[in-house]
Amino acid sequence: xxxxxxxxxxxxxxxxxxxxxxxxxxxxxxxxxxxxxxxxxxxxxxxxxxxxxxxxxxxxxxxxxxxxxxxxxxxxxxxxxxxxxxxxxxxxxxxxxxxxxxxxxxxxxxxxxxxxxxxxxxxxxxxxxxxxxxxxxxxxxxxxxxxxxxxxxxxxxxxxxxxxxxxxxxxxxxxxxxxxxxxxxxxxxxxxxxxxxxxxxxxxxxxxxxxxxxxxxxxxxxxxxxxxxxxxxxxxxxxxxxxxxxxxxxxxxxxxxxxxxxxxxxxxxxxxxxxxxxxxxxxxxxxxxxxxxxxxxxxxxxxxxxxxxxxxxxxxxxxxxxxxxxxxxxxxxxxxxxxxxxxxxxxxxxxxxxxxxxxxxxxxxxxxxxxxxxxxxxxxxxxxxxxxxxxxxxxxxxxxxxxxxxxxxxxxxxxxxxxxxxxxxxxxxxxxxxxxxxxxxxxxxxxxxxxxxxxxxxxxxxxxxxxxxxxxxxxxxxxxxxxxxxxxxxxxxxxxxxxxxxxxxxxxxxxxxxxxxxxxxxxxxxxxxxxxxxxxxxxxxxxxxxxxxxxxxxxxxxxxxxxxxxxxxxxxxxxxxxxxxxxxxxxxxxxxxxxxxxxxxxxxxxxxxxxxxxxxxxxxxxxxxxxxxxxxxxxxxxxxxxxxxxx
Amino acid sequence: xxxxxxxxxxxxxxxxxxxxxxxxxxxxxxxxxxxxxxxxxxxxxxxxxxxxxxxxxxxxxxxxxxxxxxxxxxxxxxxxxxxxxxxxxxxxxxxxxxxxxxxxxxxxxxxxxxxxxxxxxxxxxxxxxxxxxxxxxxxxxxxxxxxxxxxxxxxxxxxxxxxxxxxxxxxxxxxxxxxxxxxxxxxxxxxxxxxxxxxxxxxxxxxxxxxxxxxxxxxxxxxxxxxxxxxxxxxxxxxxxxxxxxxxxxxxxxxxxxxxxxxxxxxxxxxxxxxxxxxxxxxxxxxxxxxxxxxxxxxxxxxxxxxxxxxxxxxxxx
Numbered sequence: 001x002x003x004x005x006x007x008x009x010x011x012x013x014x015x016x017x018x019x020x021x022x023x024x025x026x027x028x029x030x031x032x033x034x035x036x037x038x039x040x041x042x043x044x045x046x047x048x049x050x051x052x053x054x055x056x057x058x059x060x061x062x063x064x065x066x067x068x069x070x071x072x073x074x075x076x077x078x079x080x081x082x083x084x085x086x087x088x089x090x091x092x093x094x095x096x097x098x099x100x101x102x103x104x105x106x107x108x109x110x111x112x113x114x115x116x117x118x119x120x121x122x123x124x125x126x127x128x129x130x131x132x133x134x135x136x137x138x139x140x141x142x143x144x145x146x147x148x149x150x151x152x153x154x155x156x157x158x159x160x161x162x163x164x165x166x167x168x169x170x171x172x173x174x175x176x177x178x179x180x181x182x183x184x185x186x187x188x189x190x191x192x193x194x195x196x197x198x199x200x201x202x203x204x205x206x207x208x209x210x211x212x213x214x215x216x217x218x219x220x221x222x223x224x225x226x227x228x229x230x231x232x233x234x235x236x237x238x239x240x241x242x243x244x245x246x247x248x249x250x251x252x253x254x255x256x257x258x259x260x261x262x263x264x265x266x267x268x269x270x271x272x273x274x275x276x277x278x279x280x281x282x283x284x285x286x287x288x289x290x291x292x293x294x295x296x297x298x299x300x301x302x303x304x305x306x307x308x309x310x311x312x313x314x315x316x317x318x319x320x321x322x323x324x325x326x327x328x329x330x331x332x333x334x335x336x337x338x339x340x341x342x343x344x345x346x347x348x349x350x351x352x353x354x355x356x357x358x359x360x361x362x363x364x365x366x367x368x369x370x371x372x373x374x375x376x377x378x379x380x381x382x383x384x385x386x387x388x389x390x391x392x393x394x395x396x397x398x399x400x401x402x403x404x405x406x407x408x409x410x411x412x413x414x415x416x417x418x419x420x421x422x423x424x425x426x427x428x429x430x431x432x433x434x435x436x437x438x439x440x441x442x443x444x445x446x447x448x449x450x451x452x453x454x455x456x457x458x459x460x461x462x463x464x465x466x467x468x469x470x471x472x473x474x475x476x477x478x479x480x481x482x483x484x485x486x487x488x489x490x491x492x493x494x495x496x497x498x499x500x501x502x503x504x505x506x507x508x509x510x511x512x513x514x515x516x517x518x519x520x521x522x523x524x525x526x527x528x529x530x531x532x533x534x535x536x537x538x539x540x541x542x543x544x545x546x547x548x549x550x551x552x553x554x555x556x557x558x559x560x561x562x563x564x565x566x567x568x569x570x571x572x573x574x575x576x577x578x579x580x581x582x583x584x585x586x587x588x589x590x591x592x593x594x595x596x597x598x599x600x601x602x603x604x605x606x607x608x609x610x611x612x613x614x615x616x617x618x619x620x621x622x623x624x625x626x627x628x629x630x631x632x633x634x635x636x637x638x639x640x641x642x643x644x645x646x647x
Numbered sequence: 648x649x650x651x652x653x654x655x656x657x658x659x660x661x662x663x664x665x666x667x668x669x670x671x672x673x674x675x676x677x678x679x680x681x682x683x684x685x686x687x688x689x690x691x692x693x694x695x696x697x698x699x700x701x702x703x704x705x706x707x708x709x710x711x712x713x714x715x716x717x718x719x720x721x722x723x724x725x726x727x728x729x730x731x732x733x734x735x736x737x738x739x740x741x742x743x744x745x746x747x748x749x750x751x752x753x754x755x756x757x758x759x760x761x762x763x764x765x766x767x768x769x770x771x772x773x774x775x776x777x778x779x780x781x782x783x784x785x786x787x788x789x790x791x792x793x794x795x796x797x798x799x800x801x802x803x804x805x806x807x808x809x810x811x812x813x814x815x816x817x818x819x820x821x822x823x824x825x826x827x828x829x830x831x832x833x834x835x836x837x838x839x840x841x842x843x844x845x846x847x848x849x850x851x852x853x854x855x856x857x858x859x860x861x862x863x864x865x866x867x868x869x870x871x872x873x874x875x876x877x878x879x880x881x882x883x884x885x886x887x888x889x890x891x892x893x894x895x896x897x898x899x900x901x902x903x904x905x906x907x908x909x910x911x912x913x914x915x916x917x918x919x920x921x922x923x924x925x926x927x928x929x930x931x932x933x934x935x936x937x938x939x940x941x942x943x944x945x946x947x948x949x950x951x952x953x954x955x956x957x958x959x960x961x962x963x964x965x
Contacts, residue, residue, distance in 0.1 A: 374776075376718045387720075396763045397756060409755045409812075416807055423962050427803055434758070434799035435792065441766050442788035448720075449773030449781070455716040515654060517750075523651035526753040526812035532654075533734070533751055540730040543668060544876055551707035555872065558722075564714040564777035564868055576716070577773055577781025586789045589944045 003052035004062060004077050007085065007130075010045035013038050014123040021115035028112045032103045035115030036471075039096030039122065046089030046126065053082035054496055061132065074132040074193060079503040080264075080340075083496075084129035084256050087344050090482060091248045091351040092122045095241040098355050098475030101468070102241055102362060106154070114154055114239055121147040121245060129256055134182040134192045141178065141221070141253070145171040146627075148250060151242040152234045153623075160237040165623040166607060167234035172630050173606065174220025174227070174254075179634065181213035181261060197265045207266050211273050214261040215280070222254025224314065225284035228307045229601055232291075235306075236299035236367060240358025241475075243299060247306045248351035252343055255313055263321065263336075263504055271325040278318030278425065282432040284311025289439040291597060293446070294587055296579045297367045298357045301447065302350065305393065308436060309346040312408065313339045315429060319411045320505060322422065329507035330521045331414050336501035337512065338407035341494070345400040345486060349392040352479035356386035359468040359476065360451060364460045369450045369579045373457035378465040383452045385476035390444040392483040395437050398530035398537075400486035403494075403518070406528055409433065410520035446582045455573040462573075490530045491516050652749045652813055658905055663748035667736035670890075671729070673918075674882035675699035677925055684929035699882070706875030714868050716776025724771035725873045728880030731763045732887050738814060741890045742913035744822060744903045746815025753812050754802050757891070758795075761846075764884060765791045772865030783864020786940060793947040794842050800954040801838040804831060804961050805895050814894065822898040830965040834957035836896045841950040843892045847885045847928055889924045890917070 017038030024031030061076040077085075099118060103111045124143040131137055145168065153164035186192060189200035202210070216227065223231040231251070235243045262268055262277075288307030295301035316339025323331030359382045360375060361367060376383035392399040409430060416426030456462035467473070486493055494512045502509035510521040518528045563571040587594065655663070679699040686693020713721055738752035746752035751760065765787060772784030806812050808828050809820035825832070869877050900916040902909030938946060 374716065374718075376720075391766075394762070394766060395759060396766060397759050402759055406753075406755055406759075413803070413806065413812055416803075417810065423807075424958070427800060427807070427958050430803050431796045431800050434795050437759070437762065438788075438792040438795035441762055442769075442785075442792060445766060445770045445773060445784065445788060449770055449784070453718055453720065453770070453774035454776035454781075517652075517654065519652075523653065524811055524816075526755070527652040527749060528753055528756060529654075529750045533756075536734055536737070536748075536751070537730050540667075540733045541726060543671065543733060544726050544729045544879075547707065548872060548876075551704060551872070553708045555708055556710035558711045558713065558871075558873075560713040560715055560717060562712055562714050564716060564775055565779070566777075575778045576776050577778055577785065582773070582781065582785045585785065585941055586792065588941055589789070589793075 003049045003056065003082070004075070006045050006049035006052065007077055007126075010042045010049060010089075011123065011126060013042035013045065014119050014126065017042060017119035018116050018123065021112045021119070024112050028107050031112035032107075032115050033100060035112075035119055036096050036100035036103075039099070039119050040093055042119075042122070043089045043093035043096060046085055047093065049077075050082045050086035050089060053077055054086070054500070073136055074195075075130045076132040076194075077130050079500050080256070080259065081129045083340060083344070083500050084252070085126060087252060087347045088122060088125050088129070088249050091347050091479070092245065094351060094355065094475040094479045095245050097478070098244075098358070098472050099241045100471045102358060102472055103239070105362060106239065109156075110154055114151065114242070117147050117151050117154075118242060118245065121151065121242075121250070125249060125253060128253060132194045134186065134194065134197065137194075137257075138175070138179055138182065141175060141257075142631075144250060144253060145175065148238075148242070148246055151246075152238045154239060154242075155237055161623065163233040163237050165626075167230040168623060168627055169607060170220055170227070170230045172627065174217045176630075176634075177213045177217030177220070178257065181210045181217060184210050184213075185265070194260070194265065202266075204270070207269065208273075211262055211266060211270075214258055215276070218254040218258040218261070219280070220254070221257065222251045222310050223307050224254075224280055224310055225287050225307060226601065228284070228288070231306055232295075232300045232303040235303040236297060240299070240354055240361060243303075244351040244354035244358070247303060247354055248347040251306055251310060252347060255310065255317070255339075255343060259317060259336075259504065263317075263324065268321040268324040271322055274318045274321030274323075274325055275421070275425065276318075277314055277321055278429055281311045281314030281316075281318050282429055284308065284314060285436040286311070286432055286439075287593070287596075289436050289443060290590060290593055293439060293443045293583050294594065296369050298360070298369050298372075298447065298451065299354070299367050301369075301443070302353050302357060305440070305443070306346075306350060308440065309342065309350065309393075312405065312433065312436065313342050313346065315339075315433065316342060316408045316411065319408070319415055319429075320501070322415060324505055326418065328418060329505070330510055331411060331418070332505040332507055333498060333501045333510045334407065334411035334414055334520055336505055337494070337497050338404055338411050340501055341407055341497045342401075342404035344497075345392065345404050345483075348479050348482045348486065349389045349401060352385060352389035352476060352483065353393065355472070355476045355479065356382055356389060359472055362468055362472070363464050363466065365464075366458075366460060369447070371458035372451040372461050373573070373576065374453065374455050374461060375465050376452040379452075379467050381467060381473045382476065385473075385480040386452065387448060388480040388483050390448045392487065394441045394444045396441075398487050398533045400483050400490075403487055403490040403528070403530060405433065405437070406518075407494075407520065410526060413525065414520065442583070442586065446579055449577070450579045450582065454576040457573060457576065457578075488530050488534050490518050490528070494518050652816075655748055655750070659747045662743070662905060662910075663737040666739070666742065666747065667733045670736045670886055671733065671879065671883055674879055674886055675703055677886055677921065678878075678882040680922065680925055681929050684926065685933055688929070688933040699878075703875050703878060706878070707872050709871035709875075711869075711871035711873040713870075713873070714776055717868065718774050720767070720774040721771050721868070722873075724767045724774075725869070725876035725880065727767045728764055729876055729883065731760050731767075732880055732883040735760050735887050735891075736883065739887065739890050740815040740818045740894050740898075740901070741917050742901055742910055743905075744815075744819050744898075744901050746813065746818075749813055749815055752814045754806055754814055754817070755812065757814065758799060758802070761884075761888075762791075764880070768865055772867070775865070775868035777868050779863070780865045780867040783867065787864060790845065790943065793944055794845050794950070797838050797947065797950040797954050798842040798846075800951070801835040801842065801957060802895070804835045804954070804957050807961060808832065814891075818894045818898045818901075821895060822901070828961060828965060831957050831960040832896075834953055834960055838950050838954035838957060839892055839896065841953070843888050844928060844931065845947075846888045886921070889921055889928075893917075893920050893924065
């Protein structure tokens with residue numbers, strides 16, 4: 001059986017996984033269960049097919065004939081597409097299993113819809129990464145926007161609907177930029193297939209315009225800084241497993257689209273493109289984490305961290321683009337390797353953290369961290385999984401977040417030695433990445449500490465907290481396990497990413513492993529071995545334990561029954577450090593940067609203008625009605641273009 | 648031509664482990680030395696130089712008591728602190744010219760191993776449930792944010808000068824061609840020394856004579872053997888960061904191969920160098936006024952400016 005046929009089977013399962021729950025309004029339990037099980041099975045097949053494609057590494061493409069006058073739908077299943085399918089599948093496996101119990105919260109409130117929509121979202125993403133045609137790409141991009149829009153507004157409160165409408169509006173602005181970029185391609189390539197786009201005869205100016213349109217358009221989709229506004233408003237109100245899917249995977253569609261246009265189709269011909277992407281990446285990373293630090297709402301905080309990690313991925317992409325433009329194949333592969341590795345890692349640990357947050361919300365019914373506290377005692381599995389996610393996202397060795405950031409550091413070092421502006425750009429980007437790391441460390445000490453450590457900070461935390469059902473635990477532990485595998489197993493995983501990166505950048509691949517060592521193309525620059533570090537850390541435990549045994553003497557065993565010291569007063573639970581208090585000094589020190597948030601953000605102005613234009617009579621167009629208007633206009637423009645024969 | 652880095656042989660690993668364990672055993676000597684220096688500068692009698700050995704041995708014999716609000720993180724942190732610092736200590740090229748354990752000798756890996764230390768140290772404070780420990784954790788991390796860019800940039804410039812990210816090879820390069828870029832080296836050295844001074848937990852940032860509870864930071868709730876290991880971990884970190892600085896900026900007098908004579912001489916020289924570093928740090932520490940914590944960033948930006956100047960100097964090839 002070929003990889004492609006397994007993949008098609010996965011797609012069919014997802015298709016059934018949409019239809020069955022959608023038809024089961026009367027018997028929601030059945031719908032939820034079938035949606036979850038079919039989604040999980042589809043995800044398993046997705047993992048198998050993508051691994052098969054990545055291992056064989058030959059291009060598998062097939063043209064699917066369509067009955068309409070529409071162009072043939074070619075599927076292209078190799079390299080980057082296969083990697084993206086893998087990313088989607090591993091996270092959706094966890095989310096589908098998790099959903100079986102989690103969605104019970106929504107029984108009677110549209111649980112069957114959530115199950116169907118989630119499978120729809122996954123199906124649309126799986127198709128998006130393999131289609132080889134701009135028309136279908138745009139249609140699927142819209143399908144992703146719409147399914148996620150309905151997932152966001154599922155809760156139905158006024159605030160939720162408002163957030164969802166804003167999301168749809170911003171997403172559509174992104175779509176328009178992407179459509180315009182593809183339109184320019186189409187005019188010059190005379191075809192809608194990506195293979196034709198690749199050979200389009202574009203002038204330098206035209207390709208730069210396409211690049212900028214793609215950066216803005218996919219920037220909206222990915223939640224890059226200044227276009228990120230929808231992330232912290234829309235994601236927190238969606239059901240948590242849907243947030244995990246959106247924040248972990250859906251935003252990566254923006255990165256995928258950007259890599260596709262800027263590197264695969266345009267060939268990253270100008271060095272300044274790379275610098276622009278690198279700068280945007282640095283800013284996203286630093287500001288994303290800075291804003292995350294000030295949040296008390298656990299899901300908003302995680303959403304801001306997505307902005308940060310998108311920034312880190314873009315840094316790698318930027319370095320790679322500079323490498324391609326300056327004809328440094330090693331730099332091109334190294335940067336993209338770091339970016340793709342981090343893309344996968346972020347999908348996994350952000351999915352894990354959102355599922356962990358969902359587990360807390362499932363029990364406590366609050367997103368406010370100040371009302372949590374001490375949960376590790378009552379929810380040990382959740383705490384363990386969440387802690388692994390915390391360590392991974394803080395980029396601490398030997399977990400996966402560290403390995404991908406290490407590659408990005410190595411690519412920046414490689415870049416710094418190549419002369420010109422790179423001598424300054426490299427070290428400054430390194431500093432930005434280091435600051436981001438330090439901020440993330442603080443932020444996640446806060447998150448884990450305030451949620452899981454110390455004493456319960458509210459009545460709910462003290463009484464309602466207990467371990468979540470088995471399927472939810474399984475979903476989280478699967479992702480936690482992947483954090484360990486992708487981190488400690490880096491010498492065996494990295495070559496796969498290097499191969500994909502080399503394939504995308506169209507250069508020969510580089511050496512990234514040497515036995516159990518990971519090396520950045522050359523072993524003179526640096527080496528890293530996460531398995532050896534793990535073993536060394538475990539073995540080094542002998543030293544303190546030996547000391548402890550040597551001085552055992554008459555020592556009594558450890559006791560944990562005292563109250564913390566409170567200067568002689570009686571200890572109370574509310575004395576423990578709060579999320580706000582923990583970061584207060586820091587927020588004071590960086591106050592000017594927080595003020596930037598207000599005028600750096602174009603979203604409010606954009607929303608105001610957009611809200612003003614489409615008002616028909618006294619009725620304001622927003623949400624779906626605005627979306628219909630947008631679709632209508634796009635169709636009219638396309639028809640008009642075909643009538644007057646723009647080629 | 649520079650040699651590539653490979654998996655170390657058994658002999659080198661043995662040296663690395665011995666080096667790390669010896670550093671752990673020397674830790675109380677240097678923290679004791681700091682206490683003696685402080686007492687001298689305060690014109691008091693003070694404890695003897697071996698006092699910290701007596702303290703730690705006493706603590707290790709005692710029962711650990713933890714608050715009922717504390718969890719697993721609180722319990723494992725003392726061990727985590729010691730083993731991460733031991734791992735960094737293994738990689739330091741302090742008595743040999745190259746790193747005996749280059750696996751953890753990459754500067755990025757080292758900086759992130761320091762991050763593990765900071766992460767667990769602060770989290771243990773929050774995990775104890777005590778407000779003072781929590782505040783201490785917050786301060787520790789805030790300080791980390793302020794010094795991380797300076798540390799990263801100054802070390803990164805040295806890596807660019809030496810054309811490698813490996814600590815051992817940077818040290819080797821500095822030993823052989825010290826003056827390739829003198830101004831950049833000196834400026835980076837000043838910035839790095841600034842960071843080392845802060846990372847050693849010295850004034851004016853650590854408020855030694857402030858409220859007892861705040862000063863203790865995440866240590867507040869520790870007792871007995873656990874406190875002993877926390878103190879060992881913190882002391883070892885001082886020793887490790889001091890050597891991190893020494894092996895980049897003062898890399899002379901080290902053994903080039905694994906022979907006893909060379910290693911012995913290098914060890915003696917290293918201990919002298921370390922005493923000088925701790926002596927200077929103690930002089931600075933005890934003759935400075937303290938700064939309010941919220942104003943610390945005004946001081947650290949100066950350090951960052953120096954590191955930026957080093958980058959500019961590097962750019963011009965100075």
